[in-house]
Structure formats: structure tokens, C-alpha cells
Amino acid sequence: MASSGVTVAPECIQAFNDLKLGKSVKWIIFKISDDWKEIVVDEQSTEDDYSTFREKLLNAKSTWKGKEGLGGRYAVYDVAYDSGEGQRNKIAFISWVPDDSPQHPRMMYSSSKESIKRSLNGFHADIQANDADDIEYDNIIQRVSRR
Template sequence: MAQSGVSVHPDCITAFNELKLGKDTKWIIYKISDDWKEIVVEETSKQADFGAFREKLLNAKSKNKRGEEGIGGRYAVYDLEYDTAGEGKRSKITFIAWCPDDAPQYPRMMYSSSKEAIKRALNGLAADIQANDADDIEYDSVISRVSKGR
């Protein structure tokens, strides 16, 4: 359980293991449930379409404590394949914590304080990116950070 009291639903680990072992799933988006009690799977995809994945993050909504919907955070895992100069194709399972700077305070606090719980539950992550604005999740930016091992 996270510092925030948010737990990780077992389906999150199952979906991650399917991505990691089966290689059928290309990405997973996780969210904190509307009651702010657990991290759940929001969506998975078998399509390696980074643009569609990025749009899902940019358009994510969360409800505040009063039930009003606004800009929201997400956690995501992407099985990122990329070419390296002289070394050929590489693949890294990349964790992205998406929490836009303009999101309301409560979702930002909850996503920030629950991040370690989901990361600990997902064994086998190769890269970790904290993304706070749209530029942080541009394809070239993500590839640059992942290929440098950050």
C-alpha cells in the first residue's frame, strides 16, 4: 500500500505480466479509481501506436474529492522498441508517471504519493519517466531518455 493509502489492484500486475511475458500487449494505462482507494487498469492495447497512447495520457481526466472531473494523472507502461546507432533494435519496458503541472492539487498529490506502490508491484521495469507536460511524452523525448538509461 502506498503512503497515500492507495492499494494496487491485482489486475494491474496480471496485465503487466501479460505485457512482459506474452509480448501481445504493447501498452497499459493505469489510473487511481474514482474513490481514490486503488490503482486499476484503465486500458490496454495490442497496437504499438505511440501517438494514440500519448493522446490517451494527454486527455486523461480524474474526479476530485467532490466528484468534479478535471485534468488527471495516470501511470502507464509501454513496451518501447527503438533503434540504436550500430546496435540494432532494442526494447525496454518503460514506466511513465503522467501528472500534468496544471492538474488540480488533490490528483497531483495522490498520483505522486502512490507512484512507488505501483512501481514496486511491477517487477521488470527497465526505464522510469516522470512526465509533467506534453513535451515530456513526445516520442523523441521518451526515446532519448530511455536510450540513455534514465
């Protein structure tokens, strides 16, 4: 359990294992539930379309005290790239907490990050993203190919 008290739903671990074991899932977006008590699967896809994935992160919303605003998300993406020695795949974990999100969602996503990271074993890069440039495709490729 994170210092925020937010737990990770078993469905998150199952979805991640499906992605990791190559069962056709390409990316998963997780969110903190509307009652702010549990991390759940928000959306997943079998399509290898980074631009759609990125747009979903950029447009994510959270509701706090009846007001909707930009919200954080956690995500994993199975990144395929050419290493110069052939095709490689590495899983990137992305913590998306936009700087212009309201204070409560920013705080909850930041303080719950370790809980989901500990639950998802087997990603290769841990990316903290706070603005749109951080989740540009080229930046993600650069981060996963370092290792």
C-alpha cells in the same frame, strides 16, 4: 501500500506481466479508481501506436468532489527502437501528473507512485512527466536508450 493508502489491484500486475512476457500487449494505462482507494487498469492495447497512447494520457480526466479535471495516470509502454546495433525493446514506466491538474489528483498520484513501481518488476526507465513535452516520442526514446 503507499503513504496515500492507495493499493494496487492484482489485475495491474497481471497486465504488466502479459506485456513484459511479450503476450501481445504493447502499452497499459493505469489510474486511481474513482473512490481513490486502488490503482486499476484504465486501458491497454496490442497496437504499437504511440500517438494514440500519448493522446490518451493527455486527455485523462479525474473527478474530485464532483468536478472533473485533468488527471494523472501511470503507464507502461514497450518501446521498440534502433540502438545502432540492432532493434531493442525496453519497457518505460511513465508517471503522468500534469502541472495543471487539480491539487488532490496531483497529490494522490505523486504519493501513490512508489506503490505501483514496487508492484511492477522489470521496467527499464522511470519517467516523471508533468507536461506534454515530457511524453513526446523522441524524449521517451532518449530516456530508454540511455541504459
